[in-house]
Amino acid sequence: MEALVASAVGVMTAAGIFLILRRRTFPVILGLSLLTYAVNVFLFATGRLALNAPAVLNKYEDVPYTDPLPQALVLTAIVISFGMTAVIVMIALSAYLSSKDDHIDMSASDSVDAPGEDA
Amino acid sequence: MSLFLIAALPFLGAVFPALLIRAGRNAAASAAGLTTFLALMGLLIHIPSVMRGDVVTARFDWIPGLGLNANFMLDGLGFLFALLILGIGLLIILYARFYLSREDPMGQFYTYLLLFQGAMVGIVLSDNILLLLIFWELTSLSSFLLIGYWKHLPEGRQGARMALAVTGSGGLAMIAGMLILGNIVGSYDLSDILQNKELIQASPYYLPALILILLGCFTKSAQFPFHFWLPHAMAAPTPVSAYLHSATMVKAGLFLMARMWPVLAGTDAWFYIVATTGLVTMLLGAVIALFKDDLKALLAFSTVSHLGLVTMLLGFGTKIAAVAAIFHIINHATFKAALFMTAGIIDHETGTRDIKRLGGLRHLMPITFTIGTIAALSMAGLPPLNGFLSKEMMLEETVHTTWLHSHYLVPGLALLAALFSAAYSFRFVGHVFLGPAREDYPAHPHDPPVGLWLAPAFLVVLVVVIGLYSAAIVGPLVAVVSSAVIGGEKLPYYSLKLWHGFTPALYMSAVATLGGLFLLSLHKRGERLWNALPRPEAKVIFEAIIGALTRISRWFTDELHNGVISRYAIIFVAFTVGLGYYAYSTGTIGVETRIPLPAQPIPIVGWICLVGATLAIMWFHRNRLLSLVLIGVVGLIISMAFNYLSAPDLALTQISVEVVTMILLLLSLNFLPTETPWDSSAARRWRDAAISVVAGIGSGALIYALMMRDFAFPTISEFHLANSYKGGGGTNVVNVILVDFRGFDTFGEIIVLGIAALIIFALTESVLGTNVRGYLLNRKPHWPQSGDSHPLMMVVATRVMMPIALMVGAYIFFRGHNQPGGGFIAGLIVAIAYLMQYMASGYTWAIERQRFYYHGTIGWGVLIAAATGLGAWFNDRPFLTSDFGYIHWPPLEEFEWATAILFDTGVFLAVLGAVMLALDSLSRFAWQPGMAQEFPMDINPLRDDPPEEEQEKEQV
Known part of the structure; x- marks a missing residue:
């Protein structure tokens, strides 16, 4: 089981990074989503894996519990990552609509050389 | 009045002039004046205890662990400076009311002035050096605003920038010095530091700390070689110059040297650095001042010179010299403020400050003449004025000082400086007021209204009275302040009086006065010589250095930050991989201690789906729609995996986030190109692939290694498991951690989420405000759209499901504390319920039925969460402590409640609002006229049988 989770994290990380290194906004967004999955599963797995041991207290019998702390951290991370994705999507969309160009890199002609001196 | 209030009053009062300026300039000035007056009264109340030698304190432990306490103390030294700051501040406020013209934004002026005043008062009252540093930086910032007050003048802006650069960088050095000092003593409280002279002076870090602190003092007090900023700061309005450069800002450095005198002074290093710097500054300032034609420049360099004088006295390190330094600080503040104001009056009434264009004003402006002359003669050091007394004391001290075995060097140079000082003071009188009246003044000079001359007149009265009755008027004050400076030890013998007999100092004074007169008579020749001499122009050098720094940093930034984002990403990934490799190759990993869980068939199937989908995304990512479908598969498998691996809460969250993310991405894809074109070379793709594969292997191996080993340290999870029910009143530990144990994190997170949603909203607003809007309105879809934009089945189904979905949301919400949820x-589920309506019935239909704004929902969410947290305070518990109990409402079963559920309500609302605001903003892009249908369940008639006109058109 551990090997499955670890290899899945590895594959998702690799795919995520590969897509982040593309030069258009949409693949980068996809890559970020994949990397988010990978990171969330990674953090979750730091609590070690356990089957049938949710961290919901059982009043009646003594049962094992999995580590709740990484779960709590990952839960908020999932929600926050939605917010992050939404912001990035909106930036990408606004940039594309404003310039009709979805390259993420600034070309040489984009850079503004502002002297900005008011001597 | 509490010291807190005295320090806070100017800051509080700073609001009023800015607001009251709408009620007129008098209202603004009165507000500023009243605030200052109140603070001054508050200070004066403490006179009896200060005069007894007591130290008034006010303590507030803010972060005791870091030694950061908001402690204030008021001893003699602090009292004197606070008196100068507030007293002269009051006079300046009066003067500025009449000085500034109608065009100047006076509300701003008084606001800046009060901010500055507050910062200065803060410095002199601080008992904690960290607090002092904060106020110190505040003076740099607020003086920047004041010096650059006339924003339209380039000199004003340049002068302000120079002052900020010099004093600000000195302040940075001082922060380092103060931290070292605090480290040596082990406390950041001044009262502790001042007790530890031996410890500090014996420390090997004494010299670095001393130099760094002195850098801060010297830059602030315009000591050589940092003196150049002060004359350029004269571009400020005269009230600012009078305030900053007579009594306050430049005296802050002197104050700090005096404050630190008991522990830092007395060593050779102190003597040679401080006394020498002071001596050089005093001489240099006096010489330059003589050849300045601008009245304010003359006064500026004279200020530099007098600051050098006080610095030198403090540098001598003897008690009696410290007394003289204190006395001169008082005297200088009185006559220099009066002189600056006089210069301002002359400028105001004659239209020029150029000495070459002035002269003969004594009959035209008799009041100004009297005020200016008395103050200038005091500056020259003539009896019976107060300047004479402290100059005598200074000269007396120099006679007893040996500099590198030379008995004559210090007194000789000091005499020379005094001589030049007398010369420029006489020039101020002689070339401005005396001589024949001229015909060519730019304006018609006459005495100003009483509002302008009242403040300097008051100061000049002080000049005379202190001179005549020094022992009676300021004697007790000098005694108290001096004993505060020298650390409470016994005061040396001194007497404040005009006549000490025929002492060397008296002869030196006489020589200086006569020499000054003689020098002035040679002024024309001297000026020719001076102008012929090559002199380094500080401003040119400064601008060159700043320019070079700007170029270097711009080059560096451009090279490093060239806008190619994928390059940053690749550097980041490669560096992280490298770090990981370094850690792997140098660290130890230990043996595997856990037995792996068996891999059952279903997880293996899930794994195949996940890895297959991920690889397919990489392969097919150019087809954007397909890759979205595939990423949805990945998300679903992950939710199932969470569920399988004992994380039901995560599974629920993941699957609902998955839904909203997919909707978001699909909506955005509506506007983006549907295909990603090929634009990287094959080599580049292989390079990227290699880097990503290495990173993937690294992260996979790391988590595998982690999962196969037990925790290296005991975890804190046991605590949460053990206390979840007892302390938090809930059995779902994950939820209890979120709303209780780590509620503060959650509170921060909902705020972040809300901010993200607001950013999205703001972006939408700004983009839709540009010509993008026109493009969107006329946009044609990528492909033919279904004529059935709101399918009947879906509309009906979602309407029916809405209450059920809301019920599920409520259920998930309420069970959350004890069961997964x-x-x-709940926020996500309810958001999805709403989104279903948007999708099925259309944006326009949904928005018409929306009764509340999502911004408000976010805001209420955060507020409710905060209010729940604050509620704990009313029960004397720390922020966000939760409480719980049991309620029995027949016929219901007894149930449990916890305040955490209120907090969770806040979370719910914030999440709901944020998700909805984000998607709602995105939907606004799609809005086009004509989309609003009267009936949401429409069949587009255009699809099957277009109206007749259209048919005709087509036929044509």
Whole structure:
């Protein structure tokens, strides 16, 4: 089981990074989503894996519990990552609509050389 | 009045002039004046205890662990400076009311002035050096605003920038010095530091700390070689110059040297650095001042010179010299403020400050003449004025000082400086007021209204009275302040009086006065010589250095930050991989201690789906729609995996986030190109692939290694498991951690989420405000659209499901504390319920039925969460402590409640609002006229049988 989770994290990380290194906004967004999955599963797995041991207290019998702390951290991370994705999507969309160009890199002609001196 | 209030009053009062300026300039000035007056009264109340030698304190432990306490103390030294700051501040406020013209934004002026005043008062009252540093930086910032007050003048802006650069960088050095000092003593409280002279002076870090602190003092007090900023700061309005450069800002450095005198002074290093710097500054300032034609420049360099004088006295390190330094600080503040104001009056009434264009004003402006002359003669050091007394004391001290075995060097140079000082003071009188009246003044000079001359007149009265009755008027004050400076030890013998007999100092004074007169008579020749001499122009050098720094940093930034984002990403990934490799190759990993869980068939199937989908995304990512479908598969498998691996809360969250993310991405894809073109070379793709594969292997191996080993340290999870029910009143530990144990994190997170949603909203607003809007309105879809934009089945189904979905949301919410669920998940589920309406019936239909704004929902969410947290305070518990109990409402079963559920309500609302605001903003892009249908369940008639006109058109 551990090997499955670890290899899945590895594959998702690799795919995520590969897509982040593309030069258009949409693949980068996809890559970020994949990397988010990978990171969330990674953090979750730091609590070690356990089957049938949710961290919901059982009043009646003594049962094992999995580590709740990484779960709590990952839960908020999932929600926050939605917010992050939404912001990035909106930036990408606004940039594309404003310039009709979805390259993420600034070309040489984009850079503004502002002297900005008011001597 | 509490010291807190005295320090806070100017800051509080700073609001009023800015607001009251709408009620007129008098209202603004009165507000500023009243605030200062109140603070001054508050200070004066403490006179009896200060005069007894007591130290008034006010303590507030803010972060005791870091030694950062908001402690204030008021001893003699602090009292004197606070008196100068507030007293002269009051006079300046009066003067500025009449000085500034109608065009100047006076509300701003008084606001800046009060901010500055507050910062200065803060410095002199601080008992904690960290607090002092904060106020110190505040003076740099607020003086920047004041010096650059006339924003339209380039000199004003340049002068302000120079002052900020010099004093600000000195302040940075001082921060380092103060931290070292605090480290040596082990406390950041001044009262502790001042007790530890031996410890500090014996420390090997004494010299670095001393130099760094002195850098701060010297830059602030315009000591050589940092003196150049002060004359350029004269571009400020005269009230600012009078305030900053007579009594306050430049005296802050002197104050700090005096404050630190008991522990830092007395060593050779102190003597040679401080006394020498002071001596050089005093001489240099006096010489330059003589050849300045601008009245304010003359006064500026004279200020530099007098600051050098006081610095030198403090540098001598003897008690009696410290007394003289204190006395001169008082005297200088009185006559220099009066002189600056006089210069301002002359400028105001004659239209020029150029000495070459002035002269003969004594009959035209008799009041100004009297005020200016008395103050200038005091500056020259003539009896019976107060300047004479402290100059005598200074000269007396120099006679007893040996500099590198030379008995004559210090007194000789000091005499020379005094001589030049007398010369420029006489020039101020002689070339401005005396001589024949001229015909060519730019304006018609006459005495100003009483509002302008009242403040300097008051100061000049002080000049005379202190001179005549020094022992009676300021004697007790000098005694108290001096004993505060020298650390409470016994005061040396001194007497403040005009006549000490025929002492060397008296002869030196006489020589200086006569020599000054003689020098002035040679002024024309001297000026020719001076102008012929090559002199380094500080401003040119400064601008060159700043320019070079700007170029270097711009080059560096451009090279490093060239806008190619994928390059940053690749550097980041490669560096992280490298770090990981370094850690792997140098660290130890230990043996595997856990037995792996068996891999059952279903997880293996899931794994195949996940890895297959991920690889397919990489392969097919150019087809954007397909890759979205595939990423949805990945998300679903992950939710199932969470569920399988004992994380039901995560599974619920993941699956609902998955839904909203997919909707978001699909909506955005509506506007983006549907295909990603090929634009990297094959080599580049292989390079990227290699880097990503290495990173993937690294992260996979790391988590595998982690999962196969037990925790290296005991975890804190046991605590949460053990206390979840007892302390938090809930059995779902994950939820209890979120809303209780780590509620503060959650509170921060909902705020972040809300901010993200607001950013999205703001972006939408700004983009839709540009010509993008026109493009969107006329946009044609990528492909033919279904004529059935709101399918009947879906509309009906979602309407029916809405209450059920809301019910599920409520259920998930309420069970959250004890079973998987909670505010986060409930928020997402309810958001999905709303989104279904948007999708089925259309944006326009949904928006017409919306009764509340999503911004408000976010805001209420955060507020409710905060209010729940604050509620704990009313029960004397720390922020966000939760409480719980049991309620029995027949016929219901007894049930449990916890305040955490209120907090969770806040979370719920914030999540709901944020998700909805984000998607709602995105939907606004799609809005086009004509989309609003009267009936949401429409069949587009255009699809099957277009109206007749259209048919005709087509036929044509």
